[in-house]
Amino acid sequence: MRYWLMKSEPDTFSISDLFNRPLQTEHWDGVRNYQARNMMRDDMKQGDQVFFYHSNCDVPGIVGIMEVAKEGYADFTAFDPDDKHFDPKSSPDKPTWIMVDVRFVRQFSRTISLKELKQYPALADLALVRRGNRLSIMPVTAEQWAYILALE
DNA sequence: GCCAACGTTGGC
């Protein structure tokens, strides 16, 4: 099993929104970055554990855990001309963009902030804390995962 | 709201 971190702006979709979805499950649509797409398409497997990260907000940080509920399939929002993430180059026959379904696992008792995560030498290699990182989906090693869990 | 970092686009 692998570990991941996925970012979302809480104004758009927060961990509470995920909690309140039917079956506490939602598709992770709108990713329009090839590196992130490839990870969802090739590497994310059912049952993989994922940190839910709130970005672009008062206290950016990890707020809880979800799991992969359904492996990569076509991101249908790319087919909808009225959707913010519409991409005319993507078609149902040959979808450019891929998404997975995620299911709520639990919310942390506190936000483990980016500021805090940056303080620990053990997490220096975490893509999230590396300079200029803008990937919205990134792998987390088993060691990093355990270390972060212990911070809660 | 600013701006650094970085990905993408398109002219050549």
Next chain:
DNA sequence: GCCAACGTTGGC
């Protein structure tokens, strides 16, 4: 295939 221009991300 290079690279300047442009758009987006996301912390601050």
